[in-house]
Amino acid sequence: MTQQIKSFDDYKAVYQKSVEDPEGFWAEQASTFTWRKQWDKVLDWNFTEPNVNWFVGGKLNITENCLDRHLETRGDQVAILFEPNDADAENITYTYKELHAEVCKAANALKANGIGKGDRVCFYMPMVPELAIGVLACARIGAIHSVVFAGFSAQALADRIKDATCKAVICSDYNSRGTKNIPVKKVVDDALSMDCDSIEMVLVHKNTGGELNMVSGRDKWWHDEVDGQSTACEAEEMDSEDMLFILYTSGSTGKPKGVVHTCGGYMVYTKYSFENVFQYQEGDIYWCTADIGWITGHSYIVYGPLLAGATTVMFEGVPTYPDAGRFWQTCEKLKVNQFYTAPTAIRALMAQGDQHVTKYDLSSLKVLGSVGEPINEEAWEWYHELVGKKNCPIVDTWWQTETGGIMIGGLGEHSPMKPAHAGYPLPGIQPCLMDADGKELEGNDIEGLLCVKYPWPSMLRTTYGDHERCRQTYFSAFENLYFTGDGARRDKDGMYRIIGRVDDVINVSGHRMGTAEVENAINEHELVVESAVVGYPHDIKGQGIYAYVIVSGDIEDEDAFRKELIQVVVKEIGPIAKPDKIQIVSGLPKTRSGKIMRRILRKVASGDTSNLGDTSTLLNPEVVDEIKDTALV
Numbered sequence: 001m002t003q004q005i006k007s008f009d010d011y012k013a014v015y016q017k018s019v020e021d022p023e024g025f026w027a028e029q030a031s032t033f034t035w036r037k038q039w040d041k042v043l044d045w046n047f048t049e050p051n052v053n054w055f056v057g058g059k060l061n062i063t064e065n066c067l068d069r070h071l072e073t074r075g076d077q078v079a080i081l082f083e084p085n086d087a088d089a090e091n092i093t094y095t096y097k098e099l100h101a102e103v104c105k106a107a108n109a110l111k112a113n114g115i116g117k118g119d120r121v122c123f124y125m126p127m128v129p130e131l132a133i134g135v136l137a138c139a140r141i142g143a144i145h146s147v148v149f150a151g152f153s154a155q156a157l158a159d160r161i162k163d164a165t166c167k168a169v170i171c172s173d174y175n176s177r178g179t180k181n182i183p184v185k186k187v188v189d190d191a192l193s194m195d196c197d198s199i200e201m202v203l204v205h206k207n208t209g210g211e212l213n214m215v216s217g218r219d220k221w222w223h224d225e226v227d228g229q230s231t232a233c234e235a236e237e238m239d240s241e242d243m244l245f246i247l248y249t250s251g252s253t254g255k256p257k258g259v260v261h262t263c264g265g266y267m268v269y270t271k272y273s274f275e276n277v278f279q280y281q282e283g284d285i286y287w288c289t290a291d292i293g294w295i296t297g298h299s300y301i302v303y304g305p306l307l308a309g310a311t312t313v314m315f316e317g318v319p320t321y322p323d324a325g326r327f328w329q330t331c332e333k334l335k336v337n338q339f340y341t342a343p344t345a346i347r348a349l350m351a352q353g354d355q356h357v358t359k360y361d362l363s364s365l366k367v368l369g370s371v372g373e374p375i376n377e378e379a380w381e382w383y384h385e386l387v388g389k390k391n392c393p394i395v396d397t398w399w400q401t402e403t404g405g406i407m408i409g410g411l412g413e414h415s416p417m418k419p420a421h422a423g424y425p426l427p428g429i430q431p432c433l434m435d436a437d438g439k440e441l442e443g444n445d446i447e448g449l450l451c452v453k454y455p456w457p458s459m460l461r462t463t464y465g466d467h468e469r470c471r472q473t474y475f476s477a478f479e480n481l482y483f484t485g486d487g488a489r490r491d492k493d494g495m496y497r498i499i500g501r502v503d504d505v506i507n508v509s510g511h512r513m514g515t516a517e518v519e520n521a522i523n524e525h526e527l528v529v530e531s532a533v534v535g536y537p538h539d540i541k542g543q544g545i546y547a548y549v550i551v552s553g554d555i556e557d558e559d560a561f562r563k564e565l566i567q568v569v570v571k572e573i574g575p576i577a578k579p580d581k582i583q584i585v586s587g588l589p590k591t592r593s594g595k596i597m598r599r600i601l602r603k604v605a606s607g608d609t610s611n612l613g614d615t616s617t618l619l620n621p622e623v624v625d626e627i628k629d630t631a632l633v
């Protein structure tokens with residue numbers, strides 16, 4: 001195990017060392033792993049191109065570190081503890097030995113089907129062990145995984161398959177979520193009918209076993225391909241900077257971008273951050289409730305915990321099935337020690353009443369984590385008092401798909417905590433706050449744009465197929481800095497409080513959504529002339545989606561029209577992008593140069609029409625009154 005930080009003073013000393021000698025610090029962390037060949041140079045970088053290389057010349061395979069390395073010391077320890085959707089079903093476990101064998105079998109099956117190093121493989125699956133096994137099988141043979149959250153639509157899936165020119169899709173037949181049995185393979189069929197020419201194979205895992213259409217020559221069963229394979233598969237030797245995976249995320253403009261993470265640095269950082277933030281101890285049971293379709297699942301369900309030799313829980317279901325006590329019932333049953341979830345889930349469960357929590361024995365819990373959006377004070381207090389009985393530190397972890405791992409957050413019980421504050425940067429992370437003119441704000445008790453000054457091992461390397469977009473999005477706003485897109489405060493004690501996105505990205509239930517993406521979807525409706533989407537404060541979701549829509553002609557039945565619009569968004573993106581409110585307007589407030597004044601739209605959507613500022617210079621000031629009068633608040 002990595003040396004874990006053991007007190008706040010210890011943190012301060014380690015942090016100091018990590019910024020004075022970053023290369024020495026990370027070389028020391030990296031030396032705790034199995035390398036086929038030691039790196040020649042720890043770091044080579046510039047933020048102008050950008051071009052960042054960690055552990056240059058090092059050779060490794062991340063699965064040897066997740067699996068093989070543990071066989072001797074913990075082969076019979078549970079690696080994956082699977083909690084199925086059905087609360088009464090038996091838990092399924094994979095020990096490190098068993099997981100190693102399954103990953104090798106799946107890796108051999110992929111190879112037998114012509115998939116090899118550098119090929120892209122798309123996953124569209126529920127939270128079942130085969131998803132983790134499949135992802136690791138790719139990593140074993142050097143294929144690049146691109147996991148697409150199984151709530152995205154066929155259109156969104158097709159866009160991602162095409163962008164990465166994937167060679168295969170791995171999916172399930174159906175997904176069980178709560179009382180629903182969702183036909184997932186059908187979505188894949190629909191996606192593949194949209195010119196996904198690169199796909200040669202669809203590998204289908206039989207999950208619930210419903211009716212299915214198998215296309216001969218293209219579609220194969222997981223059990224047919226995997227079950228008979230050998231349980232040994234030599235791991236492919238990868239360069240530190242070879243791609244490990246692509247994960248799509250939304251930005252402020254255009255289509256989602258494929259964030260690229262590479263093998264060596266990602267490995268070092270996810271394990272280090274996992275062990276320190278959660279203060280994982282030998283024998284602990286760790287549970288992160290995220291979906292592997294998001295970065296949280298990649299880094300803190302699969303890679304980080306397995307690299308650390310932890311027991312990681314994978315949960316197939318939803319927090320409210322069979323009732324709103326499912327999380328706590330499961331914590332009691334599995335004796336969970338570290339629990340990591342999102343504020344939106346906490347708020348939703350909080351609204352269902354305390355009785356769902358108090359009836360369970362939660363004494364096994366040691367650390368509670370939060371991720372994805374700012375956690376408001378009320379939710380923080382409830383989590384701390386009701387779930388943690390005031391005995392568990394809350395680690396509020398700020399990070400992004402692009403950062404690969406947790407950047408700012410507590411280290412178990414060793415960091416001071418304050419509700420709604422993520423706190424201090426992890427060792428090796430050098431955040432700074434900038435003003436809009438590009439000047440760094442020094443000292444404490446200040447607010448600015450959150451940037452990072454120095455590379456860290458798990459940072460993104462590029463956006464797939466479009467390096468210029470990566471440069472433009474993250475490295476062009478401020479010279480020599482990585483720009484996060486978030487605004488933040490550094491309080492009098494030097495603790496960071498994340499305020500939220502400063503770009504046209506909204507955060508709905510901890511899911512990132514580009515407003516332009518939702519607008520593009522809405523505009524697909526034949527009666528829509530133009531639309532503008534903004535976020536507004538929402539009690540459960542954090543932010544809700546508010547759409548202003550200009551239509552052509554008269555709409556007879558507005559409710560029916562709204563339903564149609566929602567359907568279009570579900571078809572183009574998926575249910576997570578459904579607008580909560582749709583206001584039909586005759587115009588959108590625009591500047592003389594034709595730019596939509598989103599500031600005004602955001603204020604109206606939040607129910608605050610008191611001070612809209614000077615609207616007289618607008619191209620169409622009269623539209624502001626109309627928008628105010630017909631606002632849906």
Ligand code: WT7
Nearest residue numbers: 296371372373374396397398399400401498512
């Ligand atoms: C954006 C990144 C990182 C995994 C999940 C989301 C917001 C994330 C926090 C937090 C306040 C947070 C930021 C960030 N965010 N964690 N603890 N406090 N805001 O990953 O989809 O890449 O979204 O989520 O705005 O930029 P993501």
